[in-house]
Amino acid sequence: MAAHRRRRPWELPESAVTDEAVYLSRRRFLRALGLGGLTAGGLAVGGRGLLDGAWAQDEPLPPLAAPRSEAHADAGRPLTPEPLPYRYNNFYEFTTDKERVWRLARGFRLDPYALEVDGLVERPGALALEDVEALGLEERVYRFRCVEAWAMTVPWVGVPLRKVLEKVGVRPEANYVAFTSFLDPKQAPGQRGGGYRWPYYEALRLDEAMHDLTLVATGIYGKRLPPQCGAPLRLVVPWKYGFKGAKSVVRIEVTRARPRCFWNDLHPDEYSWSSNVEPDVPHPRWSQATERLLGSGDRVPTLPYNGYGEQVARLYAT
Ligand SMILES: Nc1nc2c(c(=O)[nH]1)N[C@H]1C(S)=C(S)[C@@H](COP(=O)(O)O)O[C@H]1N2
Ligand SMILES: [Mo]
Numbered sequence: 001m002a003a004h005r006r007r008r009p010w011e012l013p014e015s016a017v018t019d020e021a022v023y024l025s026r027r028r029f030l031r032a033l034g035l036g037g038l039t040a041g042g043l044a045v046g047g048r049g050l051l052d053g054a055w056a057q058d059e060p061l062p063p064l065a066a067p068r069s070e071a072h073a074d075a076g077r078p079l080t081p082e083p084l085p086y087r088y089n090n091f092y093e094f095t096t097d098k099e100r101v102w103r104l105a106r107g108f109r110l111d112p113y114a115l116e117v118d119g120l121v122e123r124p125g126a127l128a129l130e131d132v133e134a135l136g137l138e139e140r141v142y143r144f145r146c147v148e149a150w151a152m153t154v155p156w157v158g159v160p161l162r163k164v165l166e167k168v169g170v171r172p173e174a175n176y177v178a179f180t181s182f183l184d185p186k187q188a189p190g191q192r193g194g195g196y197r198w199p200y201y202e203a204l205r206l207d208e209a210m211h212d213l214t215l216v217a218t219g220i221y222g223k224r225l226p227p228q229c230g231a232p233l234r235l236v237v238p239w240k241y242g243f244k245g246a247k248s249v250v251r252i253e254v255t256r257a258r259p260r261c262f263w264n265d266l267h268p269d270e271y272s273w274s275s276n277v278e279p280d281v282p283h284p285r286w287s288q289a290t291e292r293l294l295g296s297g298d299r300v301p302t303l304p305y306n307g308y309g310e311q312v313a314r315l316y317a318t
Contacts, residue, residue, distance in 0.1 A: 059106065059107075059226070061223035061224050061225075061226055062223065062224045063222060063223055063224075064137070064157050064218065064219035064222060064223055064224045065157075065222055066137035066138050066139045066157045066219070066222075067137075067138055067139065068138070068139040068140075068141075068155075069138045069139065069140045072138075072139075072140035072141055072142065073141060074141060075141045075142055075143045075153045075307075076143075076307065077143060077153045077293075078153065079141065079153050079154065079155065080152040080153050080154055080293070080294050080295045081295050082221050084152070084294050084295055085152055085154055085220065085229065085294070086102055086226050086228060086229065087099065087102055088150075088294055089101035089102065089105075089228045089229065090146065090148075090242065090243070091105060091190075091228055091230070091247055092190050092194070092196060092200070093181070093182070093188035093190045093191050093198065093200065093248075094108075094188055094189060094190050094228070095189065095190055096190070096194075101228045102226070102227075102228040104189060104190075105226075105227035105228040106227065107227070108187050108188070108227035108231070109187075109227070109231075110182055110184070110231075110232060110248060110250065113128070113129055113232050113233075113250075114126035114127065114128060114250070115127045115128075115129070115132060115164075115233060115249065115250065115251070115252065116250060116251040116252070117164065117165075117168045117251075117252045117253075117254075118251070118252075118253055118254075119174070119178075119253035119254035119255050120170065120171040120173060120174040120254040120255060120256060121165075121168040121169055121170055121171060121174075121254050122168065122169030122170075122171060123167075123168045123169055124168065125168070127164070127167075129218060129232055129233065131167075132159055132164060132216060132218065132233065133159065133218060135159045135163040135164065135167060136159055136163060137157055137158065137159060137218070137219075138157070138158070138159070139155050139156070139157050139219075139222070140155070140156055140158070140215065141153060141154070141155045141156075142154065142156060142213075142215075142236060142238040143238060143306055143307055144236075144238065144242055144306075145241060145242060145277050145291055145302060145306045146241065146242040146243070147241035147242065147243055147271065147275070147283065147288075148286075149286060149287075149288065149290070149291045149292060149302075150291060150292050150293075150294055151291040151292065151293055151294065151300075151302075152293070152294040152295070153293075154220055154221070155220065155221055155222070156215055156217040156219070156220055156236055157217060157218060157219030157220065157222065157223075158215040158216050158217035158218055158219065158236065159215065159216055159218075160212055160213075160214065160215060160216075161177075161209055161210075161214045161215060161216050161235070162209070162210045162211070162212065162214070164216060164252070165177070165209065165210060165252075165254070170206065170210075170254055171254070173256055174206055174254045174255065174256060175205065175206050175255065175256055175257070175258070176203055176204065176205055176206055176209075176254070176255045176256070176257070176258050176259055177203060177204050177205075177206060177209040177252060177253070177254055177255070178201065178202070178203040178251075178252070178253045178254075178255055178259035179201065179202045179203065179204075179235055179246040179249050179251070179252055180199050180200075180201050180246075180249065180250060180251040180252075180253070181199045181200035181201070181246050181247060181248050181249055181250065182199060182248045182249075182250050183198055183199040185198075196262075196266075197262070197265070199250075200246055200247070200262050201246070201259070201260065201261065201262050202235070202243070202244055202245075202246040202261050202262060203255075203258070203259035203260070203261050203273075204237065204244070205274075205315075206254070207315055208237070208274075208315060211311070211312060211315065212311070213237070213238055213239065213308060213311055213312065214235070214236070214237050215235070215236040215237075216233055216234070216235060216236075216249070217230075217233070217234050217235075217236050218232060218233050229247070230245075230246075230247025230248050230249075231248060232248070233248070233249055234246065234247040234248065234249060235247075235249060238306055238308055239276055239277060239305040239306050239307075239308040239309075239311075239312045240274070240275050240276055240277060240306075241271075241275045241276075241277060243262070243263050243271070243275070244261075244275055258273070261273055263275075269284060270283060270284055270285075276305055276312075276316070277302060277303070277304065277305055277306035278304060278305075279301065279302040279303065279304060280304075288302055289301065289302060290302055
């Protein structure tokens with residue numbers, strides 16, 4: 001078992017989790033860009049274009065075009081301005097400081113990459129990224145809700161996980177699907193200490209994994225995922241808290257017994273195994289009734305199942 005941590009880094013003042021010099025220079029950098037208030041819940045940025053200076057520092061991302069799914073063309077909210085989801089990340093393999101992930105993940109590559117799919121399947125094996133994408137890439141705009149109460153709306157490019165599972169053939173005795181992220185301490189400074197048990201691991205029930213909304217994403221905003229967003233392939237489960245969406249996944253295992261999950265193992269009292277978005281169920285240390293939009297900084301009500309209840313509530317009907 002990983003060491004228990006009583007407080008999560010996100011409740012600490014930023015200066016406590018960030019080298020002071022870096023912290024101060026970042027403040028100056030953001031001030032120079034005209035970015036005033038950083039809030040606990042997210043970057044409160046007034047409008048588009050403010051991050052253009054920082055945006056220019058990204059490595060160019062190869063285009064990844066896909067037809068936009070009509071059913072998922074509109075998530076009922078404006079899209080989060082493109083640079084922001086590349087500048088504010090949770091990816092503890094690199095750092096717990098959301099605003100520094102992009103810098104530390106720059107140049108991160110899993111090469112060669114293969115997605116191992118095994119366990120209770122008819123045809124276990126390794127899939128290349130192209131094998132996954134050949135199953136039919138589409139673009140879908142989804143709302144995204146982190147358990148820390150910040151939220152964004154982004155166009156993912158990906159394939160329903162169901163298509164991957166159908167390709168390998170799920171055996172009848174299967175009940176769950178487990179996801180394992182990469183392990184490479186040479187590239188990921190956060191994996192060289194910190195008391196967490198790497199690699200990151202997550203899981204879904206089989207019916208959740210087979211649900212049409214559940215995506216494996218290889219792109220965002222019509223381009224390949226940047227490293228900080230979970231390149232080359234991540235999971236997206238829009239009705240659950242963001243941490244269920246494992247990044248940089250290298251293995252999918254279909255199982256009979258219920259797999260363990262990273263955050264649920266660390267703090268079962270704070271992060272339930274299923275972690276559906278439930279505005280009426282407060283986190284022990286904060287309310288989940290509202291969320292702060294990355295970009296505008298507006299606080300808006302959180303919806304049951306993150307607004308996807310019509311599609312998924314039947315999975316949980318007793
Ligand atoms: N491997 C891995 N996957 C992860 C995480 C992580 O630290 N490591 N963080 C999770 C959390 S808490 C969130 S909110 C989302 C953040 O995705 P984003 O940075 O692209 O917004 O990734 C999830 N997947
Ligand atoms: Mo999160």
